[in-house]
Amino acid sequence: MRKILWLTENYPPQQGGMAESCDRIVEGLKSKGFEIHIIHFYRKGKPFKTLTKQNGSYTYIPFTHSKAHTLHLTATYLENNFDGKVGCIMGWGGNLVKEGIYVLHKLLGVPYYFCFRGNDFDVSLFNAKDAFNLERLIQNASGIFTNSRDKIRRIEKVYDYQKAYFTPNSIDLNLWRKTPQEIAQADAFRKKHQGKIIIGLFGFIKEKKGFTFFLNALKRSLVAHQFLFLFTGEITASDQALIDEVGVTYLQLENVSRYELIPYYLYCDWLTIPSFYEGMPNVLLEAGGLKIPVIASAVDGMKDVIEDGENGLLFENLNEEDCALKLQYIAQMNENERIRFGENLYHDIKENYTLENEIKSFVENIAD
Numbered sequence: 110m111r112k113i114l115w116l117t118e119n120y121p122p123q124q125g126g127m128a129e130s131c132d133r134i135v136e137g138l139k140s141k142g143f144e145i146h147i148i149h150f151y152r153k154g155k156p157f158k159t160l161t162k163q164n165g166s167y168t169y170i171p172f173t174h175s176k177a178h179t180l181h182l183t184a185t186y187l188e189n190n191f192d193g194k195v196g197c198i199m200g201w202g203g204n205l206v207k208e209g210i211y212v213l214h215k216l217l218g219v220p221y222y223f224c225f226r227g228n229d230f231d232v233s234l235f236n237a238k239d240a241f242n243l244e245r246l247i248q249n250a251s252g253i254f255t256n257s258r259d260k261i262r263r264i265e266k267v268y269d270y271q272k273a274y275f276t277p278n279s280i281d282l283n284l285w286r287k288t289p290q291e292i293a294q295a296d297a298f299r300k301k302h303q304g305k306i307i308i309g310l311f312g313f314i315k316e317k318k319g320f321t322f323f324l325n326a327l328k329r330s331l332v333a334h335q336f337l338f339l340f341t342g343e344i345t346a347s348d349q350a351l352i353d354e355v356g357v358t359y360l361q362l363e364n365v366s367r368y369e370l371i372p373y374y375l376y377c378d379w380l381t382i383p384s385f386y387e388g389m390p391n392v393l394l395e396a397g398g399l400k401i402p403v404i405a406s407a408v409d410g411m412k413d414v415i416e417d418g419e420n421g422l423l424f425e426n427l428n429e430e431d432c433a434l435k436l437q438y439i440a441q442m443n444e445n446e447r448i449r450f451g452e453n454l455y456h457d458i459k460e461n462y463t464l465e466n467e468i469k470s471f472v473e474n475i476a477d
Contacts, residue, residue, distance in 0.1 A: 111475060112144040114187070114195040114217070116210060118203035120149045124366055126312075126391040127227055130278060131201050137468040139164040143475075146195060148187070150179065150205050157186055172205075180209040184216055192217055197251070197475065202229045208242050211249060220251040222475060224276075228317055230260055231386040234267070244268065252474050256389040257409040274474055277413065279467035280394040282459055287371055287399060295375030305337035305358065306439060308404075309377040311370060311392050314342040319383030319406065324351045326383070326424075326432035332440040333357040339376060341365075367395075374399045378447060379439060382411055385426060389413060397421075397458045402450035404435055414462070420453035 115135065119127035135145050145165040152172055159168040170186065173179045198221040200210040207229060214221040223246060233239035247253060247264060253273040255261060261273040287295075299307065314320050320340070327333045328351075338352075338359040352359055362373060370392075374380065380396040382405035389410025396403055397414075405411035407423040415421035422439070424432040439447075 111142070111197075112146070112195045113138075113475070114146050114148060114191055114198045114219075115201060116148045116150075116198060116206045116213070117201035118150045118205055119201065120147060120151075122153075123151070127202060129367065129391065130226060133279065133464065134468060134471070137464045138471055141468065141472055146191065148183070150183075150203070157182075159190060176205055176208060179205065180212070183209065184213060187213060188216055195219060197221060199475075200224065200246075202226050204229070204239075207233065207239075207246060211242075211245050214249075220476065221249075222252045222254065223247075223250050225253065225255040225257075225260055226388045228386055228388070230255070230264075231317075234263065251476065254470055254474075256413075257387070258413055259409045260388075272474075274470040275413075276467060276470045277462055278389040278391060278394055278410070279462050279464045280391075280398050280458065281464065282398050285371075285395065285398045287375060291372045291375060294372050298372075298376045302337050306335050306379070307337045307339060307377050308379045308381055308439075309339040309373060310381050310383070311339075311341050311362075311373060312390070313364065314340070314344060314348075317385050317387070319385055320344070321348060321351060322385075322427075322429065323381060323383040323432070324348070324355050324357075326429040327357055327436060328355040329429055330433035330436040330440070332437055335440045336436075339373065341373070367391075370395065371399065374401050377401050379404055381405065383432065384408070384411070387411065394458055394462055397451075397454035400448075400451035400455045402447060402454055404432075404439065406432075414457070415454070420457050421450055 117131050120131050121128055139145055147167045149169050150172055151169055156169055156171045159166050170183055197219050198214050200206040200223040202224055210221050233243045247268045247270050254276045256276055256278050258275055261275060264270050264273045333355050336357055338357045339362055341362045341364045374396050380401050380403045382390055382393060384406055387409040393403055393414055402421050404422040405415060406426040408426040415423055417423040422435045424435045
């Protein structure tokens, strides 16, 4: 049995895509016979207490005012409790894990692997303060797992590193189902806004998400009046001013948990993901799992999943004019074509983005 010490800053009871993905992969690996000991850096719970779990354990380690102090405490606890009891370490993203995993692997005398899932690699790549830790982490890792082929390409080019493996996200479509009540709720919403093309941008609004970029592209398209723009999260005063300038009808929706998002998806004709850099966002698979087509920037996981013109639409990253042209295309598209995009995306996800495919690289490349 392969025994892994799994370091993470994102794990239930936290919410969000990183925590959900971490839990999904951990449980998937346990089903393949792995024994996994979670070390969770978190701000709630009883610290430094290891709880026995099925096929592993869970330990909560509190953040402190200093990352160095937190990692010193972590090292002491791991040496006292896990030395000689695990075969390798897995780092699941995050700055604290990224900074500490190399020294921890030396202290415990076992190899380590690392997962780049969101923007942790992208941000560190051009951050002088992170440069040393990032290079040391990659060059000494026994394997890197990432859900974007773009990240693999950059890792290979910048670090001449050849052990990066593509691990696409997954979704269980047996669990991701709409209820009759959600369908009725969505039908009522769509009837109320009949005549508008409803396009959604969901998730916390961050700089990398391309919120302002999308609004500028919508303005440039000259078809903003045909859309109803739905989004979740708080926006800045300048974003609000831009929305008013664009003149698009919009609704700002409350951020909710994952399964509460299903009606939001069903409101939409299209989902947009205009991010400048990403991993493979869960919202992409969630929308596709409900047959909602996606228009996205041609980068990272969006480019891995979407084939432009076949199961969705891609526009050149950072290119407002190209995005505007795709919005014009949507504005004149007939309903049958839109449905075809959603159906094609659904079938691609159902066939290729399963938990079995997601954990395949882990199973094949983590040494016994």
